[in-house]
Amino acid sequence: MVSRTERVRAYFRNPDTYLSDNHNIASRAVLVREMLGDIRSQRILDLGCGDGTLSLQFVLQNNQVTMVDLSQAMLDRARSRTPEHLRSRVRYVYSDLLELPLEDPYDIVLCIGVLAHVGSVDQTIDKISRLLRAGGRCILQITDSSRSLTRLIHSYYSLRERLRSRVGYSLNRMTVDETLAVAARHSLRLVSVRRHALLFPGMGRLPSHWLLEYDLFVMSHPLLSRYGSSALLLLEKRH
Numbered sequence: 001m002v003s004r005t006e007r008v009r010a011y012f013r014n015p016d017t018y019l020s021d022n023h024n025i026a027s028r029a030v031l032v033r034e035m036l037g038d039i040r041s042q043r044i045l046d047l048g049c050g051d052g053t054l055s056l057q058f059v060l061q062n063n064q065v066t067m068v069d070l071s072q073a074m075l076d077r078a079r080s081r082t083p084e085h086l087r088s089r090v091r092y093v094y095s096d097l098l099e100l101p102l103e104d105p106y107d108i109v110l111c112i113g114v115l116a117h118v119g120s121v122d123q124t125i126d127k128i129s130r131l132l133r134a135g136g137r138c139i140l141q142i143t144d145s146s147r148s149l150t151r152l153i154h155s156y157y158s159l160r161e162r163l164r165s166r167v168g169y170s171l172n173r174m175t176v177d178e179t180l181a182v183a184a185r186h187s188l189r190l191v192s193v194r195r196h197a198l199l200f201p202g203m204g205r206l207p208s209h210w211l212l213e214y215d216l217f218v219m220s221h222p223l224l225s226r227y228g229s230s231a232l233l234l235l236e237k238r239h
Ligand SMILES: C[S@@+](CC[C@H](N)C(=O)[O-])C[C@H]1O[C@@H](n2cnc3c(N)ncnc32)[C@H](O)[C@@H]1O
Pocket: 008, 009, 012, 018, 025, 028, 047, 048, 049, 050, 051, 053, 054, 068, 069, 070, 071, 074, 095, 096, 097, 098, 111, 112, 113, 114, 117, 118
């Protein structure tokens, strides 16, 4: 039988399945930057790094970045997007995140767009906590299934994906509260939440630069952003 990890690897084998016309990556890069603030000389771990957009933005400020992905093609994409003169500050690790050794703890761990795909959310959040130093911070991203609008959108998109037979496994669905409860069991306490992606069925056909402009507007609007289906949770590891 094909394992969940193999199915995930197969889905992300062609990076463009996820990367092409995906305005969410740019939106989340903005949110991650705003949530972490001005960080310098930190050790950053980007789990399920994809093309590296989220963590590459920190390399210039003298931070050391470790990018991990179980898709070699994604890692290659991340490496090719790293300017030559900055490559010494980036490590590329081809691995399932659960298999990572617990070496020197990290100051910051990013886990964006990944929890929906993992075999066990509990084991993944436990691993993230172990990889962090006490007082270190992580950002977890989920698609919050507590909102009725989100449930509607979820059903629409999962039916669409199933009809196209693209994802060979069902995505994990969770709410912010459920994720925070798991995080609390693993010594992670909430610092802040930001939301984006207030999408309605059919909007996915709009050009991605329009969707990005719209999403940037939504995420900066206090009222509208409350209804965003994608939540980024900034958490701190207890001392
Ligand atoms: C939806 S993409 C998100 C990429 C990036 N974090 C972003 O937000 O642009 C998910 C990525 O996580 C990787 N991934 C999924 N499960 C993983 C695991 N268990 N260990 C390492 N990487 C994983 C996939 O190969 C893929 O590149």
